[in-house]
Amino acid sequence: MKALTWQGKRRVSVETVPDPVLREPTDAIIEVTSTAICGSDLHLYEVLGPYMAKGDIIGHEPMGRVVEAGPGSGLAVGDRVVIPFNIACGRCWMCERGLHSQCETTQVREQGTGARLFGYSALYGSVPGGQAEFLRVPHADFGAIRVGDELPDHRYLFLSDVLPTAWQAVKYADVTEGDTLAVLGLGPIGQMSARIGRHLGARVLAVDPVPERRAMAARHGIEVFDYGDPAIEAIRDATGGRGPDAVVDAVGMEAHGSPVAKLAHQAVGLLPDAAGRAMMEHAGVDRLAALHTAIDLVRRGGTISLSGVYGGAASPMPMLTLFDKQIQVRMGQCNVKAWIDDLLPLVEDAADPLGVDDLVTHRLPLDEAPRAYEMFQKKKDGCVKVVLDPKATLGT
Numbered sequence: 409m410k411a412l413t414w415q416g417k418r419r420v421s422v423e424t425v426p427d428p429v430l431r432e433p434t435d436a437i438i439e440v441t442s443t444a445i446c447g448s449d450l451h452l453y454e455v456l457g458p459y460m461a462k463g464d465i466i467g468h469e470p471m472g473r474v475v476e477a478g479p480g481s482g483l484a485v486g487d488r489v490v491i492p493f494n495i496a497c498g499r500c501w502m503c504e505r506g507l508h509s510q511c512e513t514t515q516v517r518e519q520g521t522g523a524r525l526f527g528y529s530a531l532y533g534s535v536p537g538g539q540a541e542f543l544r545v546p547h548a549d550f551g552a553i554r555v556g557d558e559l560p561d562h563r564y565l566f567l568s569d570v571l572p573t574a575w576q577a578v579k580y581a582d583v584t585e586g587d588t589l590a591v592l593g594l595g596p597i598g599q600m601s602a603r604i605g606r607h608l609g610a611r612v613l614a615v616d617p618v619p620e621r622r623a624m625a626a627r628h629g630i631e632v633f634d635y636g637d638p639a640i641e642a643i644r645d646a647t648g649g650r651g652p653d654a655v656v657d658a659v660g661m662e663a664h665g666s667p668v669a670k671l672a673h674q675a676v677g678l679l680p681d682a683a684g685r686a687m688m689e690h691a692g693v694d695r696l697a698a699l700h701t702a703i704d705l706v707r708r709g710g711t712i713s714l715s716g717v718y719g720g721a722a723s724p725m726p727m728l729t730l731f732d733k734q735i736q737v738r739m740g741q742c743n744v745k746a747w748i749d750d751l752l753p754l755v756e757d758a759a760d761p762l763g764v765d766d767l768v769t770h771r772l773p774l775d776e777a778p779r780a781y782e783m784f785q786k787k788k789d790g791c792v793k794v795v796l797d798p799k800a801t802l803g804t
């Protein structure tokens with residue numbers, strides 16, 4: 409089959425690799441019909457390179473049709489399914505508490521990390537990912553989300569990551585009706601966090617340096633600001649000088665505005681693997697601009713919710729301000745399955761309350777993935793979200 413593989417820093421290519429096979433009774437193999445590129449994939453493309461091996465298949469936002477079903481998978485050939493990015497058993501102590509991203513059956517103990525993830529480096533188990541024609545789905549009995557046949561793929565696809573991640577971000581931000589919520593970053597995660605905030609009755613103010621991303625959010629009733637100090641002042645003014653009740657950081661470790669750490673990122677990406685890993689683990693590599701903005705902006709006694717991924721192990725944090733402002737901070741990988749019952753009715757609603765029809769800017773053949781990665785990373789051509797279609801051929 410064809411699959412998108414990691415080849416080196418900022419280098420991915422479509423290669424022919426062996427088809428996946430069933431290994432456990434609870435496995436299923438799906439033929440992928442849509443598979444999205446995520447901001448998290450850009451971390452692999454750039455700074456998490458030391459944890460990747462040449463040839464690793466990337467991708468963790470797939471959906472498709474079951475073509476082979478293990479006897480314990482509870483699925484049948486032909487079922488249409490969306491696959492969550494985390495792999496969880498559904499039965500362990502963590503899963504029973506809705507903490508699927510900490511699943512004790514699939515935790516990567518040798519790395520000291522949580523549940524395995526599709527296509528997300530040695531840190532998360534080196535599981536072959538979903539930007540491919542076919543995907544082996546371990547623990548499909550619990551993970552696979554069966555969906556109907558009526559609606560197009562893009563209505564369901566984002567149940568794999570973007571929608572539950574955004575939902576969890578807003579829930580962790582503790583937002584209720586009438587609150588003010590600031591969202592930093594208007595990539596796919598920020599777009600959906602902002603819209604979910606509105607859906608739950610909050611006033612939402614959002615920041616991003618990219619004009620078309622601000623324009624997209626503005627179409628959904630979000631008050632938008634360019635990034636930089638004036639934005640912070642404007643949001644503070646708009647909240648009576650106090651600051652918003654909650655801030656969602658949907659930017660993560662590759663934020664604009666952190667020049668020193670940017671150099672560290674470049675160094676990590678260029679060093680040989682062992683040295684790069686040592687630097688990730690012992691130096692302050694995270695670009696903390698967005699997190700510092702969140703800490704500065706949130707009102708005293710407010711809540712910060714981090715959905716943006718941070719990866720360094722020794723990043724300096726302004727503990728004095730966090731403590732003095734009495735801020736609550738919540739973060740983590742999304743527990744995808746915990747939120748599907750809330751989200752499925754919303755994506756199936758004909759009125760499209762979260763505006764899922766207005767997110768994908770590019771649908772491209774899988775063969776075009778290398779170009780798509782570059783376009784998404786550089787935010788060219790109005791790119792907000794790319795969906796790859798393994799069945800389409802070049803020129804379609």
Ligand SMILES: NC(=O)c1ccc[n+]([C@@H]2O[C@H](COP(=O)([O-])OP(=O)(O)OC[C@H]3O[C@@H](n4cnc5c(N)ncnc54)[C@H](O)[C@@H]3O)[C@@H](O)[C@H]2O)c1
Pocket residue numbers: 446447448449450451569570573592593594595596597598615616617618621635658659660661662663664665697698714715716717740741742
């Ligand atoms: N917690 C989870 O389970 C989970 C799941 C998916 C994605 N993520 C993470 O969420 C983050 C966002 O993902 P995405 O797909 O939306 O990515 P993205 O790269 O498209 O979005 C990031 C956005 O932040 C903006 N930005 C950069 N610096 C900024 C700053 N200083 N202030 C304000 N905005 C700034 C960029 O212009 C961009 O629009 C990533 O870090 C990703 O890894 C986490």
Ligand SMILES: [Zn+2]
Pocket residue numbers: 445446447448449468469493569570
């Ligand atoms: Zn993702």
Ligand SMILES: [Zn+2]
Pocket residue numbers: 496497498499500501502503510511512513514
């Ligand atoms: Zn589990």
